[in-house]
Every structure is written in structure tokens, then in C-alpha cells.
Amino acid sequence: MQQQPSPTPGTNPGTSIAQKYGLQRSPLWPGVEKAALAKYLKCTTCAGDQTLQVHHIMPFHLCHLVYRGDLELDERNFIPLCEESGNNHHLLLGHLGSFESYNQGGRESILTLGKSIPGLSEEAIKADKAWIQLMGSRPKPWEQWSHAEKLAFRQILDTTLPFIPTAKASAPYPFLDDGTPNPQAVTTTYH
Numbered sequence: 001m002q003q004q005p006s007p008t009p010g011t012n013p014g015t016s017i018a019q020k021y022g023l024q025r026s027p028l029w030p031g032v033e034k035a036a037l038a039k040y041l042k043c044t045t046c047a048g049d050q051t052l053q054v055h056h057i058m059p060f061h062l063c064h065l066v067y068r069g070d071l072e073l074d075e076r077n078f079i080p081l082c083e084e085s086g087n088n089h090h091l092l093l094g095h096l097g098s099f100e101s102y103n104q105g106g107r108e109s110i111l112t113l114g115k116s117i118p119g120l121s122e123e124a125i126k127a128d129k130a131w132i133q134l135m136g137s138r139p140k141p142w143e144q145w146s147h148a149e150k151l152a153f154r155q156i157l158d159t160t161l162p163f164i165p166t167a168k169a170s171a172p173y174p175f176l177d178d179g180t181p182n183p184q185a186v187t188t189t190y191h
């Protein structure tokens with residue numbers, strides 16, 4: 001069964017996060033999300049086809065904050081996860097329990113957890129040793145990052161998910177490495 005995207009303003013976790021950081025989501029996102037959901041159809045971990053979400057492996061708000069907002073729309077950064085009540089795989093496996101954070105192990109870690117945790121209920125996930133370890137060392141919220149950590153994050157993005165010149169989004173701003181804000185940049189790459 002095909003899922004409909006559910007970006008209800010104020011209720012979708014992505015919308016809330018964007019609001020918190022004063023970010024504007026791409027006007028292209030609803031279309032990109034709809035196309036992705038039509039293609040994926042099932043949760044990567046439990047194969048459930050209800051309450052499906054397009055998870056951003058590298059959270060889109062963090063990408064925007066280091067001027068790589070193109071990754072909000074980039075399929076390389078997507079993995080479908082469900083938000084079933086009681087076993088919210090988007091929140092638990094993609095974000096390790098906090099939408100401010102994320103699973104740094106990315107696609108591979110999400111797939112490994114999905115295969116190794118029996119039943120994939122919230123209770124089973126939260127009792128899993130590997131999950132507990134990942135959760136304990138999950139990234140801090142953005143406002144606690146040092147400039148060096150922000151710079152390192154941008155470098156990881158540029159290395160693992162380099163900007164595609166044909167992308168729907170415009171080219172990213174440089175992220176200045178001396179700690180000063182980029183005078184050209186606003187808190188989104190949609191400019």
C-alpha cells in the first residue's frame with residue numbers, strides 16, 4: 001500500500017526541528033518525499049508499510065547548519081523507516097531516541113540493528129547492548145557543538161556525500177574554518 005507523506009506543520013518532527021533552528025525546509029522537499037515514499041514502500045528494518053518516513057541519515061537540520069542543505073533532497077542520504085507507535089524505528093534506530101541526534105553508523109548500522117534485534121519492539125531495541133552503546137555515544141544537540149566539531153561534520157559530509165553539481169539545490173557555501181560566521185551565508189542553503 002502506498003503511503004502518503006505526513007508533513008503536517010508543527011507535528012512532523014522534521015518540521016519542529018527546522019522551526020527550532022530557524023531553518024526553512026526546501027520548497028522541493030514535499031515532492032522529493034512523495035517520490036521517495038512511492039519508491040520505497042516499506043520500512044528498511046521491519047518491512048512495515050504503515051507510517052513510513054524518509055529518514056535523513058545525516059539529519060537535514062545539521063546539513064543545513066553547515067551549509068549543505070542539498071542533502072535534504074539527496075537520495076544518497078535517505079533510508080525509509082516507520083514510525084509505528086510502540087516501535088518507532090525512525091526515532092529509535094535512525095535517531096537513537098532523539099530527533100536532535102542521529103545514528104552515526106548510518107545505513108549499515110541501521111540495517112545491522114534491524115537484523116539483530118528480535119521483534120524490533122521498543123522494549124527489545126532499548127534492551128539491546130549495541131543500541132545502548134550507540135545511544136550512549138550519540139551526537140550532542142547542535143547548540144553544544146564546538147566550531148571544530150561543526151567543521152569536522154562538514155568535512156565528513158563533503159567526503160562521504162560530496163555535492164552533486166546537478167543537484168536540485170544550489171551549490172553549498174564554504175564553511176569557514178577560522179570560527180567566524182560566513183558573511184555570505186544564511187542558515188539555509190536555499191538562496
Ligand SMILES: [Zn+2]
Nearest residue numbers: 043046082089
Ligand atoms: Zn519499522
